[in-house]
Amino acid sequence: MPPFLPLQVIKGVGPKRAVILAEAGIRSIADLYDCFPRRYLDRTTIKKIGALRDGETVTVVGSVTGTRFEGGGRGGSRFKAQITDGSGVLELTWFRGVHYFSKTIRSGELVAAHGRVTFFGRTPGMQHPDFDKLGGDDESGDGQRDDELYKTGAIIPIYPTTEAMKQAGLNSAALRRIVHRAFREHPLRITEYLSPEIIAANNLMPIGEAYRQLHFPDSAEQLERARYRMKWSELFFAQLFFALRRTEERRHLTSVRFERSGEKTASLHERLPFTMTSAQKQAVREIYHDLKSGRQMNRLLQGDVGSGKTLVAQFAMTLAVDNGLQAAFMAPTEILAFQHYAGLKNSLEPLGIRVALLTGRQKKKEREEKLARLERGEIDIAVGTHAIIEAGVQFRRLGLVIIDEQHRFGVLQRKALQEKAENPHVLLMTATPIPRTLTMGIYGDLDVSIIAEMPAGRKPIQTRLCCEAEKPELYRLLRKQIAEGRQAYIVYPLVEESEKIDLKAATESYEQLRREVFPELRLGLIHGQLPAAEKEAVMAEFRSGRLDILVGTTVIEVGVDVPNATIMVIEHAERFGISQLHQLRGRVGRGEHASSCFLVYTKLTGDAKDRLQAMAATGDGFRLSEIDLQIRGAGNMLGREQSGAASGLRIADLLTDGDIMRAARAAAFELIRRDETLTHPENALIRDYYMTHFRKRISLADVG
Template sequence: MKLLDLHNLSRKRLEALQASGIEYPEELLLLFPRRYIDKSNIVPIAMLRESGEPVTVVGKVISKNVTGFRRSKRLEVTIRDQSGAMKAVFFKGWKYFITQFKEDEWVALYGKAKQFGRSMSMAHPEVDPVQDPDNLEQFETLIPIYPGNKYFSKAYISNSLIKSWTDQILSSTRVAECLPEKILKRHSFPERHRAFQTIHQPRSRKESQDALLRFKYEEFFLFELSMAKVKNIRISRAEGTVLKPGTLTKAFFNEILPFSLTDGQKDALGDIKTDLQSGLQMNRLIQGDVGAGKTVVAIGSMLIAVDNGLQAALMAPTEILAEQHYQTIQKYLEPLGLNFRLLTGGQKTALRRDILTDIEGGTCQIVVGTHAIFQEAVKFHKLGLAVIDEQHRFGVKQRNEMLLKGDHPHLLVMSATPIPRSLAMTIYSDLDISIIKDMPAGRKPIKTAVRTDKERENVYDFLEESIRAGDQAYVVFPLIEESEAMDLKDATMGFEKLKRRFPESHIDLLHGRMKPDEKEGIMKRFVEGETQILVSTTVIEVGVDVPNASIMIIEHAERFGLSQLHQLRGRIGRGGKQSYCILMPDTKLSKDGRFRLKKMIDTSDGFEIAEADLKLRGPGDFLGTKQSGLPEFRYADIVEDRLLLEQAKNDAWNIIKIDPDLELPEHRELKKVFGPYFKERAEFFGVG
């Protein structure tokens, strides 16, 4: 069957369907109802109550009258059943509705009943003619209500027309099954054709929900199948790259590192060593809360690559973070006599040319940089390991661009934003995951409090006492891309006020519009203790490590996401002192705003905070990037349907394990659907 076979399909309607992304009849079946109207709840008029729930009333038309004057005219229709009488009232379009009623004929009214004086009435109910009042079978089914759009409206594609089209398609076409029979039986899913019938012609709400569950699973299953396929392709392409720790790695951990590794760091390094020695390409994600010691794990991993005569690259999302990593590497690795370089976008031409020559010639063993590493001019001599810090700031596409910089180098990505399980099962499901749960010894839990603007002077008194005692503090203002100028002004005004309030303290202002050397100078003064208070926008959200900073005041705290607040709080508490995070919201707080602030007070567990943040904002806002790789699921929700996602992932990965090319007879129909699906996504995941 073709779209052109649909009845009442004019050229205008065909164009409207195509503009809505519908080219084939089955794509029209995928336009699921957004809700159902249940007209089966028929209530006698005498039993009507003002419940707020829509009901159906069936009765004979007794009278119809137009009352009022000019614009206030309305149509009142009285109907009666065996128990009593009620009115239907139409304020708009009464000239049309008056033609829908004829005295002594039976009608069904569907709407919300309301009490007016002693009688009940319905305002603008839906009206259906009743042929046989003794046989009301027509009201025993659910009526689908389809989503509309501007194209449908202009082409007069009504709800009833869509319903008649789906009925026509289902009666004349047999929809092929794509899920293996074993899966259908295991989860008691209906076959695809039957599931479509149930969605568009449901007999009960439960039946339609069961069918929808099948389609949610199908979305998850095809995506997880593609992720399993991606991983399988990468493994098959990158055999033989065996890396073992050598003298540099051993010297770093045994002689240079001034502290002992935590159990979590040891476990993560153990996973990495196993990957690097397996002969297969490593694709591993290290998750650890702020301050868990991921950088040390990354340095150890890069040294293994250098020990084997290869180069390593560490990429960070901001220049400040890249500079911080570079300084850390410099501090630890200078005694080993290694050549490491910093590559950022703001460097002068001569310096940049020198760095690029170093990288291409192979004399640069470790390069630390920002997005600048992605540029075409950057050519590695022999890249063996790529490390991406704060992975959520980049996304899948950029992660794959990094892999193209070498001959399938090993990949290590790190995230200080704990990743909820549902996200880990989708955009990160092609990665193996290690979690560093413990924190370095000696760190005290950060105390968090909310203070209002009325309590500001008390907060400043506390800040003054702490500075006298030798502590340092951050005062952070929000930075929102759409209003960067406004927020920068906000931070600048705050900076000026603090200078007047603390005339004897050294206060600096840091923001993203400053030149790299200017930012570096400000941070250097803060790190060395010369600056007592650093006023900043969110550029200090990640990476900056100042052990003596023990106070953080976050202005307009309700504007931040939960994960962002948690990241900011992680900038303090790096030393042995008791640290304090003070959240100062505006006077008007939304329900979500109050929830976020309370969650910050109640817990410091990054994973709990991340789960709560994901539920509040949804996956798109949580990731904050179009290039994240998060699929646009049409029916499924990775938060609400997490258990279904887990089932789909297990099933998909088991299939790829035993039949990576879907050649078995039981996977023949699945291959027909999966082939085009995967082809669309392969290039995005770097395996096209």
């Protein structure tokens, strides 16, 4: 591959375009070859306008028959274009970029539009579709026009473009012509970096052919093989990192060995007032096996809201105390830390286990006294917020670190807690279920325990969407439930960017509810700006039943457990993410009575509509997490980003490429099993490619 040849050696790339392409990460011909199409137009997959159905996402190819402006005034204009393929007319609408599209789209041009179909009367339309001009001029010099390629049934690559590229005339069609010239004038030369054995065993297309087929597919089958090769290779090298690190850790990172299950562990089991689920028992067995192995445990305990993860953690901490070690339990909020502290104190102190709470708002004298006891080993389990990772916190013999709701902490915070001792055992917990394929991608070297079973007696929660006009009926239902002895939550959003405004709105809404809507009921208010003592006082009132309705912000998202609360009302639900909505819903349905969750919205469009409809359709956290990932993106599996499109992968998709992930993972771990340091001669190319292209990209994957 000619990696150092600048793009300006290609006709059509002048100095201005070269700068714009460089801003998009395309600085050389090698970068151009690595600019993979984001999708393809294939005659067999393009849908006729006359056959479109409301709500489907499709690609349509047609000629522009007319354009027009609508509206006017500040922010009110829109641009529309009508296209036809002979079977009907499709109307395309843009509310943003009106000036750009009005200059770009001309009558008579052949275009491809990709988006969601919405019918207005009998006319189908798309709002803000992905839009590509297929061109018509033979600018490539190969004797074929784009419209002729389409008519002959060729597969046309559609390349990703930025707004700046489009402004410079570098739309997908222009980029396609530049790639074509690059391949013709500077033929691809790339050395195969996988061994013949791996290529044969996994039926992979040679790398040079894969590049050619990605850009110029001969057929749908060849394109699929090329995409498989590229995805497989990318996932293979990502998993190779996890395999190498796991081998290294198991060779060098020894941890204290838990020698025995003692009296306290046996007593905890005997005192349980119920039978553990089989999934909980299996998780405890897996954790015990790790703790007794002598190797550092790095395990993710994953389960839906209310599946009983905390009990599993209690058994792990009790085993640590039985072996003369301390445990640290870190939670993301003071309310959740106190909730865990109260639960652990109630369950474990009768066994002789000493539990203490550490938060950032404790008085200096109280905090210093606890820190001294912790350093002397007079505290067995320290429960706290991020205050537990501060420099002055010292343990006498820390053996186990448990991090609850681990996705709420940054990787650097989690690393700081792990460094409080030399290679402590680490248990990460999350009540936000992650699809199994994504778990392998993000936590590729962690052992994973999944609690996919709910405790006996848990009733499903009925979830309903409500518009503002339906609130009187909602309040009537709420009063009826409270008259029958139940309790309720009403939650308001608190978004970081507008926290002060949101908090003021929540406080004002509480006063209105207390004075005008429910004057006969007992209401309490809780939010993150209240002092810790006041927050706990309000929670104690609600837990005891002396409050009928708890009004609050998302501080009650996790950890609040009041079995008598059966109604959750979430105001402005369209402003919440799926994970938050699912967590909030999980605060009810914890007792013997049927429970309901009402998602109150003011406006329901786009992603918000998809989120709320998904919440109403299922209570399965794993299914909801898949939908959430489709909306938000997967996060960076090899770095700091924990959500969004920056997954660290260029072509593979962690959500949809599960089968490829499993095949690549198996090959990577088997290779490292046979050659732990990649020093065998036949693996030299793999080692060199990994060190050059992947090792530099990996920053903080070692802390999950």
